[in-house]
Amino acid sequence: MKRTVTQLADGRELIYFDQRDDADRSAIDRRPLEPRPVASELRYDPLTEEWIAMAGHRQTRTFLPAGTSAECPLCPSSDARSTEIPAYDYDVVVFENRFPSFSTNFGTYHDVGGLSDVRPGVGRCEVVCFTSDHSSSFSKLSDAQVRLVMEAWADRTAELSATEGVEQVFCFENRGEEIGITLAHPHGQIYAYPYVTPRTKLQLGAAARYQGPGNLFADVLAAERAAGTRVIADNEAWTAFVPAAARWPFEVHVYPHRQVPDLAALTEEERAAFAPLYTAVLQAFDGLFGGVMPYISAWHQAPVRRDRELAYLHLELFSIRRAPNKLKYLAGSESAMGAFVNDVMPEEAARMLRSRIDQE
Structure with a gap:
């Protein structure tokens, strides 16, 4: 397995996981992106003893673009269009979510009154693209491709677990519009939480x-x-x-x-x-x-x-x-x-x- 780390135009980290050692990952992100949003605000619910993330910037995230790969931000880039993945093809890719629930890009946080404590939503949210094939699904992946996805999960679990402020790492996949997906391309997510989940x-x-x-x-x-x-x-x-x-x-x-x-x-x-x-x-x-x-x-x-x-x-x-x-x-x-x-x-x-x- 070859692991290549690079950055997107707004400074977010992107990691390629490749079957081949000779994979060329020199392509750069050509997009003029807006600055990254500040981290969410965590508010404590004293009645349930749970932290709730307030992430208003997620209201503007991409929502169900046209069903084909022509508008998909998770498909590979091409000469005509730049996506979240600069390469023209890939095996497995992990990158920081553009609209994260948790991050280390802190803003200003104020006392909201009442009995709720407030603190920054420190952590990290990542997207895991299982394949470059827009029309595929996890169930159709080869054993070798699943192994590569598992290598990516394990890599990210180990690295995120060593990140200051992270208390739990969660790898997951949402599939289907009924579940509430916002992108149809085969992908999952990883949340590095600043607390242990309920x-x-x-x-x-x-x-x-x-x-x-x-x-x-x-x-x-x-x-x-x-x-x-x-x-x-x-x-x-x-x-x-x-x-x-x-x-x-x-x-x-x-x-x-x-x-x-x-x-x-x-x-x-x-x-x-x-x-x-x-x-x-x-x-x-x-x-x-x-x-x-x-x-x-x-x-x-x-x-x-x-x-x-x-x-x-x-x-x-x-x-x-x-x-x-x-x-x-x-x-x-x-x-x-x-x-x-x-x-x-x-x-x-x-x-x-x-x-x-x-x-x-």
């Missing part, structure tokens, strides 16, 4: 209180493998299963068989084994209803500075589609109270997904 706090709190024989996450994996009912795919290093208490109509968790805190800790063999299993699961998602399945794919990684011995790297994949022409909307119970009601039994979801994998 979901991670909740899970690690449960792991700390757990009185079972081993690590809570490891015991969940072992129990699902032993039951087998909800396992949809596995190999020598990974298992994919529908959790018994799934919140979403179609939800799959993918665990490595070895407890590691984050992507950077995976071995070469584990990274290689992930690719064919994960793309098979994604293809099963698309095969359920004969079309593109909207989903969120989220890597759960250990916080940078706390509870790393409790954490267990795993991926959570879920869709809001519950039937061919029906979506699960988060209405009163879910949105207001955080109390989920699932419309699809996990065992039935596992059976449906397993049948699609068996047909491949």
Whole structure:
């Protein structure tokens, strides 16, 4: 793998990850860009003990340009048009988001009154382009390309974890207009948070209180493998299963068989084994209803500075589609109270997904 670091016209960092060592990455960004926005403002909610980012500059971010590559800012540049990627072709690219929720470009922050503390939204937000092919998707990537994406994830996890002020690194992909994407090109994002996220706090709190024989996450994996009912795919290093208490109509968790805190800790063999299993699961998602399945794919990684011995790297994949022409909307119970009601039994979801994998 070749790793090349360069800068865009407004000073943002861009990193190429290439299969070939002879890849030429000398192209420069020719665009006259506006100055970078200042970092968001974090405000503390004393009722939930959570930090909320106020990022008004994100209102102006690019929103669903024409469906073809002609207007896509994530496609390679050409003689006629400059994009976020100066090169005329690429394998995998990571760059700082032009409209970040967190950054180190600080502005002025004032006391807002009440009981809410205010501080700068220190951190970093990055975009990960999985392929230069606008019409592709993660499910269509070759095993070698998935490996390269994993190398990029691991690289960024390690580097961002070493950044001052960063407490957690989150790699994820949003797919489908129903999910709320603003760009259709196959890509994901990485958030380097200045705090440990609420979901991670909740899970690690449960792991700390757990009185079972081993690590809570490891015991969940072992129990699902032993039951087998909800396992949809596995190999020598990974298992994919529908959790018994799934919140979403179609939800799959993918665990490595070895407890590691984050992507950077995976071995070469584990990274290689992930690719064919994960793309098979994604293809099963698309095969359920004969079309593109909207989903969120989220890597759960250990916080940078706390509870790393409790954490267990795993991926959570879920869709809001519950039937061919029906979506699960988060209405009163879910949105207001955080109390989920699932419309699809996990065992039935596992059976449906397993049948699609068996047909491949």
